[in-house]
Amino acid sequence: MPSLLLLAGDGIGPEVMAATERVIDFFNRRGAGFELQRALVGGAAVDAEGDPVSDETLAIGESVDAMLFGAVGGPQYDGLPYEKRPEAGLLRLRKHFELFANIRPAICYPALADASSLKREVVEGLDIVILRELTGGVYFGEPKTIEDIGNGQKRAIDTQIYDTYEIDRIARAAFELARARNGRVTSMEKRNVMKTGVLWREVVEAAHKDGNEDVKLDHMLADSGAMQLVRDPKQFDVIVCDNLFGDLLSDIAAQLTGSLGMLPSASLGAVDSKTGRRRALYEPVHGSAPDIAGKGIANPIAMIASFGMALQYSFGMITEAKALDAAIAATLAEGLRTADIAHGAKAISTDEMTDAILGNLEKAL
Known part of the structure; x- marks a missing residue:
């Protein structure tokens, strides 16, 4: 069964991760069988465990096929020593798993050309x-x-x-x-x-x-x-x-x-010659955006699209990855916008954007 470790992190990280879990659930209802584990990272891990990423979390990461990462950081952690800062957790993940190749696509959806x-x-x-x-x-x-x-x-x-x-x-x-x-x-x-x-x-x-x-x-x-x-x-x-x-x-x-909230990324390691598995972590390019955290207005597209990259690069689910991208494009073409890409238009919530993407995903498949 394909397995994922969810590292929601700080700020808007838990909100966009929750939106992405809804997309994962959609595929699971269609037989994908993703097994999910969850752990803390960043400031949340510092608060609960004393370090921005624990050895126990790294061990879980060793056992799964891929990791999804939300965002880390916040002004309350600015005074911490360098090695205790939330961002140090992300750097440790990258180094520990030798995720040397960071793929960052920049795609301008036709419906957002005027947002740039x-x-x-x-x-x-x-x-x-x-x-x-x-x-x-x-x-x-x-x-x-x-x-x-x-x-x-x-x-x-x-x-x-x-x-x-x-x-x-x-x-x-x-x-x-x-x-x-x-x-x-x-x-x-x-x-x-x-x-x-x-x-x-x-x-x-x-x-x-x-x-x-x-x-x-x-x-x-x-x-x-x-x-x-x-x-x-x-x-x-x-x-x-x-x-x-x-x-x-x-x-x-x-x-x-048009917005940092639109860009996904994949961080990949080398293919293991014995198992054929490639270490991988998928994350949105945007940060934790503490100024809007908890308001339910964060753009979930970059996080959802990061899962789409996982479908492609870690799980070989090319048809599903293309369908998810098409669903995002169709949602934007309908004029639906979160606040970061609204530019004067009516803004919808994180949940409403996710609802729309799931509706179009149902049509795409």
Whole structure:
């Protein structure tokens, strides 16, 4: 039986996860047989267990086929030490399960083309993917510290580190992903000022020449790439970049689609040679949005679409994944909007948006 660990987290995380559970229940009623387990993460885990993710939760994650993650964080945790902050729980999950490939699609549904801050003709029909390396780079490099250097001065140190194998595996994942799409990869780095950027380009080029030359490869400096994402985003197919640049560029891509509440993501590890199983965690790109938590107005689409990515990448349920995406598109085409994408139109609640998606899912299947 397929199994999922639900990690709702903080803020609006429990609300959008509850909406997604309704979608899972829909598929279970049709025989999918998903077995669900639940655990705490982020601030909720700090409050109840003393750490942002416990060893017990990691053990449950080892036993399931995939994990669904809501959101973590809140202003009440801002004073905690770095290793106790809610976000440290997510970083530990990524590192523990070696979830090195973060797939972040940016799709502009036709009904939301006017919700973007860019002109309709720039974003309408947008369908790109940002592939972010997720377990290396400056977020994990050591030393990472703030030290007192005397005379009332402090020095903060973050270390950007990449090894050849880390770049090679994300590059090959990009070529594989592009091969199933439009066959184009744009690698973005800062080789003009960063040694990691020099190595990044060198390794990506080598991986391209090693059996991947059927995919078109371009290179672009990450700052120029940010400008091009805003100027002409449809020129891209798959963008591959390091941890830091992937974080920044995927948030830019989110704005192209109209709202952070619209973007799902998948964080994948390598395929286990013995079991054939790939470690995976699926999460919306949006944060915990503490200002609207508990009000029942959060947009559940990114969380529901993240489950849709799980259907595709972890469970091979391609027909069901396409039906879920079609249901989301149909709901938006009906003019239904949560507050973040309403832009003057009447806003509906989280539950009402979920009701509509389930209704269209019933029609799609």
